[in-house]
Amino acid sequence: xxxxxxxxxxxxxxxxxxxxxxxxxxxxxxxxxxxxxxxxxxxxxxxxxxxxxxxxxxxxxxxxxxxxxxxxxxxxxxxxxxxxxxxxxxxxxxxxxxxxxxxxxxxxxxxxxxx
Amino acid sequence: xxxxxxxxxxxxxxxxxxxxxxxxxxxxxxxxxxxxxxxxxxxxxxxxxxxxxxxxxxxxxxxxxxxxxxxxxxxxxxxxxxxxxxxxxxxxxxxxxxxxxxxxxxxxxxx
Numbered sequence: 001x002x003x004x005x006x007x008x009x010x011x012x013x014x015x016x017x018x019x020x021x022x023x024x025x026x027x028x029x030x031x032x033x034x035x036x037x038x039x040x041x042x043x044x045x046x047x048x049x050x051x052x053x054x055x056x057x058x059x060x061x062x063x064x065x066x067x068x069x070x071x072x073x074x075x076x077x078x079x080x081x082x083x084x085x086x087x088x089x090x091x092x093x094x095x096x097x098x099x100x101x102x103x104x105x106x107x108x109x110x111x112x113x114x115x
Numbered sequence: 116x117x118x119x120x121x122x123x124x125x126x127x128x129x130x131x132x133x134x135x136x137x138x139x140x141x142x143x144x145x146x147x148x149x150x151x152x153x154x155x156x157x158x159x160x161x162x163x164x165x166x167x168x169x170x171x172x173x174x175x176x177x178x179x180x181x182x183x184x185x186x187x188x189x190x191x192x193x194x195x196x197x198x199x200x201x202x203x204x205x206x207x208x209x210x211x212x213x214x215x216x217x218x219x220x221x222x223x224x225x226x
Contacts, residue, residue: 095160103158106157
């Protein structure tokens, strides 16, 4: 069965340090992969997506993600964490087809940036 | 939130009553989606629509129905609400191949 997994429920990072939020996938073929962020009491916001091409994808708010086929991973990264990055982060892939029919999300990772 | 509104934003109802949630968009996007968010499950797709009167089931469609009579409105109906349908419901829109934009959510409590 196809899936994405976010192995960490919570990640704590000191402000100014680099951050990584992990996602691994089990998706057949060439995967389309997405990262979304949810701030408290808000809907989800799109950060970035991998379709094909460059393994390093740049997105909103200074985030980037590295697609690694050999490790079946799509980790979200940022070189220097800000307090405003504290939020809930979701990795996602298309529920079917190319993604127009909806997404399936991982369980989410709480990112907490400590002063 | 990209021209998407959801109503009501909060609702408390009793088991067995019908409930309808509304999603309204001003972006003229072709695709609309309903998701539910529960702790430990992320978001799960309930139903989606790819045009007026064109809808299909998602991952967790049992107990839910949808209708789309106009491009801008997508309704989610719980015919007879159960406590297991207590959740936060999110509507999303997209114009493929672009990303989905999410509404602010509706918190539904079924007592």
